Amino acid sequence: MEKVILVTGANSGIGLALCERLLCEDSRLQLCLACRNMQRAEAARSALLTSHPDAHIDLLHLDVGSVRSVLHAAHKVKARYNRLDYLYLNAGIMPNPQIDIKAFFKGLFSSNVVKMFATAEGLLTQQDRVNKDGLQEVFATNLFGHFVLVRELDSILCQAGQTSRVVWTSSSNARRSAFSLEDVQHRLGTEPYASSKYASDLISLALNRHNNSQGLYSSVICPGLVMTNLTYGILPSFFWTLIMPIMYLIRIFTHTFTLTPYNGAGALSPWIRGQSITV
Numbered sequence: 193m194e195k196v197i198l199v200t201g202a203n204s205g206i207g208l209a210l211c212e213r214l215l216c217e218d219s220r221l222q223l224c225l226a227c228r229n230m231q232r233a234e235a236a237r238s239a240l241l242t243s244h245p246d247a248h249i250d251l252l253h254l255d256v257g258s259v260r261s262v263l264h265a266a267h268k269v270k271a272r273y274n275r276l277d278y279l280y281l282n283a284g285i286m287p288n289p290q291i292d293i294k295a296f297f298k299g300l301f302s303s304n305v306v307k308m309f310a311t312a313e314g315l316l317t318q319q320d321r322v323n324k325d326g327l328q329e330v331f332a333t334n335l336f337g338h339f340v341l342v343r344e345l346d347s348i349l350c351q352a353g354q355t356s357r358v359v360w361t362s363s364s365n366a367r368r369s370a371f372s373l374e375d376v377q378h379r380l381g382t383e384p385y386a387s388s389k390y391a392s393d394l395i396s397l398a399l400n401r402h403n404n405s406q407g408l409y410s411s412v413i414c415p416g417l418v419m420t421n422l423t424y425g426i427l428p429s430f431f432w433t434l435i436m437p438i439m440y441l442i443r444i445f446t447h448t449f450t451l452t453p454y455n456g457a458g459a460l461s462p463w464i465r466g467q468s469i470t471v
């Protein structure tokens with residue numbers, strides 16, 4: 193039986209590079225690209241087929257920021273496949289990011305400089321908004337939609353005699369102090385991204401506690417700082433290109449500067465790392 197792998201947010205950045213790397217590892221697997229924009233999904237599929245012409249690549253319409261879309265997509269997945277070996281929860285957003293320039297220069301001359309570059313602690317804020325479901329958009333997209341997806345797919349993720357794995361694309365920016373149980377959606381704060389990523393780390397732990405006995409294992413992985421549409425939303429691409437030599441210098445001090453989607457995606461596949469997931 194060929195492995196079935198579903199990747200959310202597969203049409204660009206780390207998600208697309210992950211698909212490429214997975215196909216390089218095993219071109220026979222059944223890959224399902226779950227994307228909110230079908231045109232971009234088609235383009236990603238074509239790009240993957242260029243390098244892997246015989247690959248089995250399906251498309252699935254999924255807007256993880258919409259509960260209705262998630263329920264509909266989960267229904268389709270269950271109708272299409274009778275197993276799901278890997279579920280990569282990768283789609284994510286960081287809307288309207290703002291860098292605190294003062295904090296950046298203060299951090300630059302402090303003993304916390306390496307940590308600042310690795311985690312962006314104290315450097316970044318975002319402006320969130322309420323979506324059509326009445327949820328905070330960052331929470332809904334990065335966490336809640338994915339959580340609903342896992343719950344809805346439990347009949348094919350938790351099957352007797354079979355092991356399935358859920359892999360969350362988390363972040364070194366995940367921070368406990370940004371998350372509060374009294375405000376899980378981060379309605380009141382200015383770091384919804386850090387909060388949502390910390391919450392995904394917690395959910396992953398809870399999933400392991402509840403589902404390991406049924407053969408479902410969850411992991412969180414930070415791909416490092418990678419140049420993608422997400423980071424081009426923080427600083428324009430020409431600026432990143434300009435500071436690239438500095439970035440390679442910083443890379444000597446922090447392994448988190450993976451920089452390319454290909455490198456970042458390398459952390460996400462246990463086959464690529466040549467390791468099995470340990471819980």
Ligand SMILES: NC(=O)C1=CN([C@@H]2O[C@H](COP(=O)(O)OP(=O)(O)OC[C@H]3O[C@@H](n4cnc5c(N)ncnc54)[C@H](OP(=O)(O)O)[C@@H]3O)[C@@H](O)[C@H]2O)C=CC1
Pocket residue numbers: 200201202203204205206207226227228229232254255256257258282283284285333361362363364414415416417418419420421422423
């Ligand atoms: N880049 C980095 O340095 C880091 C990124 N990450 C995480 O990696 C993941 C991938 O991000 P990255 O590749 O960098 O950024 P990209 O913006 O390139 O990719 C994000 C992907 O998520 C999709 N997406 C966003 N919102 C939704 C939605 N509502 N429904 C379905 N798909 C959606 C995007 O689709 P569309 O093209 O339609 O917008 C896109 O395919 C994210 O979870 C991010 O938080 C973690 C650590 C560092």
Ligand SMILES: CC(C)=CCC[C@@H](C)[C@H]1CC[C@H]2C3=C(CC[C@]12C)[C@@]1(C)CCC(=O)C[C@@H]1CC3
Pocket residue numbers: 291308309310311312315316362363364365416417423426427435438439442
């Ligand atoms: C000289 C130089 C490299 C300047 C860039 C400063 C900041 C823009 C970056 C320093 C640490 C970065 C970082 C991220 C974004 C850009 C920085 C704040 C992330 C928050 C991007 C998304 C993540 O999930 C984690 C990253 C941590 C590090």
